[in-house]
Amino acid sequence: MMKFGCSLELINMRTSGPNFIIKQSKLYWVEMFKLVAAAGFKGIELPYNPFSSDPMAFEIGRCGVPISAFAVNAKYGSPKEFMAFLNEVGIEEVTGVHINANDVMLEIIASGQDMSVYFNLFEKMGMEAIDFLCSLGSKVLVVSPTPEIGWLERMVNGDLNGEFAAKTTELLKKLVAAAKEKGISTAIKNEYWSLMRGKAAADLLNQVEGALFSPDLAHIQITGDDPVMVINAHKHQLANVRFSDTDFTDEVGNYKKINAEIPVQGNQKVFSDLGEGSVDLLGVAKVLKDNGYDGWIICESKKTLNIHRALLKMRWFIDHEIVNKLGGDK
Amino acid sequence: MSNLKYSYQTNMWGLMVQYPKLNNWNEWYQKDFSNAVYYLDWDQILKYHVGAGFKGIELMFHMEPYIDQFFGHAKNFSDFAKERGIEEVTGTFAIAFNSQDKSMHESALKSLQGIIDFTANLGGKRINIMPAGGYYGLGPLSKDQVTAAASFMNEFGKRCSEKDIIPCVHTEFWGSINKNELYSYIEQLDQRYVGFCLDTAQVLIMGYDPVKFYDDYHEFVKYFHLKDTTFAYAPDELRLKAGAEFQDGGDRWFWELGSGQVDFVGLWKLLKKHRYKGWIGLETDGTPDPMATMLLSKYYINHVLSPIYE
Numbered sequence: 001m002m003k004f005g006c007s008l009e010l011i012n013m014r015t016s017g018p019n020f021i022i023k024q025s026k027l028y029w030v031e032m033f034k035l036v037a038a039a040g041f042k043g044i045e046l047p048y049n050p051f052s053s054d055p056m057a058f059e060i061g062r063c064g065v066p067i068s069a070f071a072v073n074a075k076y077g078s079p080k081e082f083m084a085f086l087n088e089v090g091i092e093e094v095t096g097v098h099i100n101a102n103d104v105m106l107e108i109i110a111s112g113q114d115m116s117v118y119f120n121l122f123e124k125m126g127m128e129a130i131d132f133l134c135s136l137g138s139k140v141l142v143v144s145p146t147p148e149i150g151w152l153e154r155m156v157n158g159d160l161n162g163e164f165a166a167k168t169t170e171l172l173k174k175l176v177a178a179a180k181e182k183g184i185s186t187a188i189k190n191e192y193w194s195l196m197r198g199k200a201a202a203d204l205l206n207q208v209e210g211a212l213f214s215p216d217l218a219h220i221q222i223t224g225d226d227p228v229m230v231i232n233a234h235k236h237q238l239a240n241v242r243f244s245d246t247d248f249t250d251e252v253g254n255y256k257k258i259n260a261e262i263p264v265q266g267n268q269k270v271f272s273d274l275g276e277g278s279v280d281l282l283g284v285a286k287v288l289k290d291n292g293y294d295g296w297i298i299c300e301s302k303k304t305l306n307i308h309r310a311l312l313k314m315r316w317f318i319d320h321e322i323v324n325k326l327g328g329d330k
Numbered sequence: 331m332s333n334l335k336y337s338y339q340t341n342m343w344g345l346m347v348q349y350p351k352l353n354n355w356n357e358w359y360q361k362d363f364s365n366a367v368y369y370l371d372w373d374q375i376l377k378y379h380v381g382a383g384f385k386g387i388e389l390m391f392h393m394e395p396y397i398d399q400f401f402g403h404a405k406n407f408s409d410f411a412k413e414r415g416i417e418e419v420t421g422t423f424a425i426a427f428n429s430q431d432k433s434m435h436e437s438a439l440k441s442l443q444g445i446i447d448f449t450a451n452l453g454g455k456r457i458n459i460m461p462a463g464g465y466y467g468l469g470p471l472s473k474d475q476v477t478a479a480a481s482f483m484n485e486f487g488k489r490c491s492e493k494d495i496i497p498c499v500h501t502e503f504w505g506s507i508n509k510n511e512l513y514s515y516i517e518q519l520d521q522r523y524v525g526f527c528l529d530t531a532q533v534l535i536m537g538y539d540p541v542k543f544y545d546d547y548h549e550f551v552k553y554f555h556l557k558d559t560t561f562a563y564a565p566d567e568l569r570l571k572a573g574a575e576f577q578d579g580g581d582r583w584f585w586e587l588g589s590g591q592v593d594f595v596g597l598w599k600l601l602k603k604h605r606y607k608g609w610i611g612l613e614t615d616g617t618p619d620p621m622a623t624m625l626l627s628k629y630y631i632n633h634v635l636s637p638i639y640e
Binding site: 013014015016017018019020021022024025026027028054055056058059060062063064074075106109110111112258259262264265266267268269272273276305306 | 342343344345346347348349350352353354357358361362364365366367369370375390391392394395396399400440441444464572573575576577578579580615616617618619620621
């Protein structure tokens with residue numbers, strides 16, 4: 001039976017807008033967890049970023065966002081108290097935490113270090129996230145395996161597809177093994193701006209034994225692949241399938257640029273609220289159902305302009321356009 | 331001609347403004363049909379400042395990477411702003427992390443070189459700077475640590491002077507240079523190289539009357555962050571806890587001018603007395619509605635303060 005959770009990356013902290021400041025109070029997040037539960041999502045996936053040299057990470061890490069072990073301890077007392085609070089408001093499980101190699105890159109740039117520390121920092125972030133998962137009783141480490149191609153081309157000397165890719169593979173193997181020892185699965189997430197995009201993501205999954213695939217459907221489509229075909233191809237190694245949506249076409253090769261998700265030229269709105277884009281979400285859901293997928297489906301309306309409305313729209317869409325059309329079996 | 335020119339810190343719009351300029355407004359407005367689209371790009375936000383009569387802007391340190399990435403170079407951003415009527419990027423904001431630790435000074439100065447270069451490239455003349463990290467996890471600072479922090483700022487000031495920039499110490503009610511350290515810290519600063527940015531609300535929340543402070547230190551005060559507060563003389567337990575700047579209950583620390591306990595009329599009389607001239611900055615971080623707060627503050631300036639001195 002499929003379970004529908006919600007990614008807290010729904011809430012975009014790196015933007016501007018009226019009353020953005022309230023998102024930096026604990027109150028906002030306390031209320032948000034209640035609203036997530038009220039919208040019927042019993043599981044949440046958290047982004048995880050332990051760094052603070054990058055000024056944006058510093059700003060986000062010092063308020064009520066449960067973005068790291070430090071933040072949870074500072075604002076919620078402890079992981080145990082945080083989970084007790086989540087359970088109390090109706091969220092049963094943290095389905096996983098998501099670490100992103102791009103955050104490692106931003107930390108390096110902000111702290112004035114060079115790329116010689118990249119893999120050590122990445123490993124440190126991964127190990128810390130595994131401990132954090134254990135402390136929450138959570139089971140899946142979701143990993144975005146490389147920074148943006150735009151950053152890599154600026155910061156890395158040499159062949160990206162050679163030594164850098166090989167070291168990435170080795171690091172992921174290490175994380176998979178360390179996580180496995182603690183009963184945690186590691187799932188690799190795809191992005192259209194990643195070095196591991198398209199076929200490279202599939203190759204990476206073949207090379208990292210034991211790794212699962214956390215497919216992000218909007219990213220698959222922007223890359224130029226068919227989400228239904230990709231999910232079908234990986235149907236036996238899925239975890240935390242990310243239901244995201246898009247109408248975006250990358251007409252200017254934005255995938256190779258820094259800040260690929262904030263295009264300056266051409267079309268600029270990359271993500272749609274779930275159900276409002278052109279991703280064949282029902283088609284993917286059918287593949288999942290037909291293959292007995294019983295893990296979490298993580299819903300996301302990334303960069304939505306109205307978070308509360310997006311939450312309710314996601315619930316309506318899942319109930320009416322997915323579950324009902326699949327015959328009512330969640 | 332007016333003695334005062336008004337600038338406004340842009341941190342009230344968001345942690346970052348995502349886009350330089352939206353290419354197709356409808357891409358965002360269709361399906362959303364809300365006002366969110368009005369706040370997504372610099373093109374519009376800069377026009378709001380100019381329309382309200384604020385011809386200067388300030389930028390936060392966390393905006394630096396994104397300005398560089400989206401505009402290619404800080405000067406390009408200044409040119410972009412000037413095309414829309416902004417006369418000057420009057421300053422930036424930074425934090426002197428690790429200033430209390432002598433052994434870290436070299437690396438800390440190295441990290442702050444970026445904000446000096448960024449400010450210079452913007453054409454800015456001041457860096458408003460928090461003198462050390464936050465109190466939580468760091469404070470209380472020892473006497474030696476306060477001395478180290480002051481020594482750090484003096485050296486930073488010398489480096490800034492090479493680019494015709496003055497660092498203006500900006501104390502925060504939640505900072506490790508706090509109520510008990512402030513005067514001792516100031517006494518150790520070299521005022522040839524270091525000035526003070528009087529943030530009226532921050533100083534009042536910390537526990538000092540900003541009007542008296544200005545009277546006592548008017549030569550040292552080189553810039554202002556005008557904002558109001560309803561939390562004058564806040565107790566330690568509110569100021570010094572983890573993440574104190576963002577209240578767990580969502581309450582606002584900062585309000586538009588004239589809405590709280592800061593005696594702006596008294597301050598304006600002193601500006602007149604001491605013949606302050608030049609840029610004067612406003613900062614109203616924490617407002618739920620930046621546009622309304624900016625206009626209310628300007629109304630208060632025009633109708634209450636300017637008749638005293640302008």
